[in-house]
Amino acid sequence: MTDDPGDPAAGDDADASPDSPDAADDADADPDSPDADELSLDRFHEALEAEERPVATASEVARRLGTTQATARDALAALVDRGDVDRLDVESDPVVFYPTDWGRLATRERVVAFPDRREIVVDRPTQFTRARLSQFAHLVDTTGTDPGTRGYLYRIRQEDVWAAPFDDADGLISSLRSVLPRRFDHLEEWIRDQWRRAHRFRLYTHEDGYVVLQAASESLMGNVADQHLADDHLRAPISETEAWVNEDAVAGVKRALYDAGYPVEDERDLDVGDPVDVDLTTDLRSYQETWVETFLDARSGVYVGPPGSGKTVAAIATIAAVGGETLILVPSRELAGQWREELLDHSTIDPADIGLYHGGQKEIRPVTIATYQIAGMDRHRALFDSRKWGLICFDECHHVTAPVYSRTAELQSKHRLGLSATPVRETGSEEEIYTLIGRPIGADWDELFEAGFVQEPEVEIRYVPWRDELAQNEYASADGRERRRLAAENPAKIEEIRYLLAAHRDKKALVFIEFLDQGEAIADALGVPFISGETPHYERAELFRRFREEGDEPSADADRDDVDTLVVSRVGDEGIDLPNAELAIVASGLGGSRRQGSQRAGRTMRPTGSALVYVLATRGSSEEEFAQRQMRHLARKGIRVRETNVAE
Ligand SMILES: Nc1ncnc2c1ncn2[C@@H]1O[C@H](COP(=O)(O)OP(=O)(O)OP(=O)(O)O)[C@@H](O)[C@H]1O
Secondary structure, eight states, X not given: OOOOTTOTTHHHHHHTOTTOGGGGGGOOOOTTSSOGGGOOHHHHHHHHHHHTSSOEXXXXXXXXXXXXXXXXXXXXXXXXXXXXXXXEOOTTSOOEEEEHHHHXXXXXXXXXXXXXXXXXXXXXXXXXXXXXXXXXXXXXEEESSOTTTOXXXXXXXXXXXXXXXXXXXXXXXXXXXXXXXXXXXXXXXXXXXHHHHTTSEEEEEOTXXXXXXXXXXXXXXXXXXXXXSOTTTEEEEOSSSEEEEOGGGHHHHHHHHHHTTOOEEEEOOOOXXXXXXXXXXXXXXXXXXXXXXXXXXXXXXXXXXXXXXXXXXXXXXXXXXXXXXEXXXXXXXXXXXXXXXXXXXXXXXXXXXXXXXETTEEOOOSEEEEEHHHHTOGGGXXXXXXXXXXXXXXXXXXXXXXXXXXXXXXXOEEEEEEEESSOGGGSSOHHHHHHHTOOEEEOOHHXXXXXXXXXXXXXXXXXXOOSSHHHHHHHHHOOHHHHHHHHHXXXXXXXXXXXXXXXXXXXXXXXXXXXXXXXXXXXHHHTOOEEOTTSOHHHHHHHHHHHHOOOSSTTTOTTSOOOSEEEEOGGGGSSXXXXXXXXEXXXXXXXXXXXXXXXXXXXXXXXXXXXXXXXXXXXXXXXXXXXXXXXXXXXXXXXXXXXXXOOO
């Protein structure tokens, strides 16, 4: 539809319609329908769908049903009475309503589509639905912690369609229809349009050896390519739809057309260099096999999986399968050494075939492991030019820096593989990764945790009630910073900390607080040291030393001077290195940034030991929301978050 090359921004327009008013078109709300007194649950669902929100106010429902607000309110009240709908009073906002069974434990899957936003919300999705959705949409968020009741929010972006693993748009559309409750014509049209865009340009190798850019039509070549490519990208036209690409401009061409909304299919013939004889000696897990197969089909891609999920082993399998010369790029010299060990552990590679290329050692071998730093330097250009790489592997690929990007982008390599533990879309360099390496290939993180392939760090939010009405009233009548302080210092938290420490008697624990008074109160109540900005440096260092000291039973021996629990204020928060902390209790500080939230949690989540993080949030205060937001962020990183209500 918007294939019109005269309007290269057409795709962007299509993309810029999240708030378009035609949302109402998707509502089947019929203004001539009987009274809204008879509002059925189904009609309420339709109103929600039309609103594109999971909850709605009475006036929104009224608008959708074409009645007055009072009538809608009464009708909603009737649904509430029947138990079909729940209401939620949000402080200072109008009351919102949502279907009761959304909050209830049930086994039924429910898929709700918000076509204009191109979002799909699925409650309790089946594995089938999740597998289907992951082909053409990406997971934005999950709510709840129990996989059986969890809600999933998916969004379909341009690049999801561009990278969807189907032979044609029909395949993609039929997969979409298999999960959605009904057809959405607009959405399907948009998907078809995106699909077409991704199949308009291709690069191939001419029989005389040079690279050709081919457009699907003369006008595409004339308008899109001419407008978006730089003068030095193309050498000469070959025909109305084809042009000879400058040898060192291939990456530039791909990038420019991607930016213009026309990703290029790369069908060049590329060499794999000399054969490398490597066999894998470890049996792959089935998800690793899928990764490798998917990669080999596409010849490019990024394995995305949580730390320890076996990306390196899958990469070694890929090296063996490609069987050509391989360049592995890593962020540090230590990692280069580790890679060498892993190659030797998991394959039959001859140690003489592995070369390390970094500040200390400069060997180029059939399998060469180099640091990104060296790879970005001009004077090491020989590293790249001396071989015909069959495979380039970018470990921790979100570390790829601009100079490396431009250097390696020019490199001819038949296969490009990235490895990342950070979902690619969170790296901020998604486009680079996509154009330089390829699309994400990943397993369902939940499944990896559930199957026990990956050790699961645990974060638990504990909602702590107010100790009494007095405290609660004080909070209600305060405002601003004072309010936040009262929620932070909720005295009931002290008992909760005492309980948690007792429950994990044998663990080294850190308690993080934001306000000094609270730190002192907790330290006093528990009889443990408190480290704040006022603690002299030597004293601080000494306490940290004693905390690091290990004993088999830390609290059993009164003669030893090791410390098992420390209360730490924000100063102690960044840059302290206490690798033996096994338990972290975040007692306050929830107003902080998202970064801080992950840092606190991250501190105890070392590869060794199973650290637990508890976040205490005062129930019914703004801490509740903060905790949820921060934890959602962690959850998206594959960290399992649990929520518990502390009994009053
Ligand atoms: N198929 C397999 N069979 C047995 N062990 C495996 C397999 N795959 C991976 N492992 C083991 O699991 C551990 C983690 O694997 P690997 O180093 O490949 O993970 P990773 O995802 O690269 O981790 P990180 O992100 O921390 O680098 C290693 O000890 C590895 O030997």
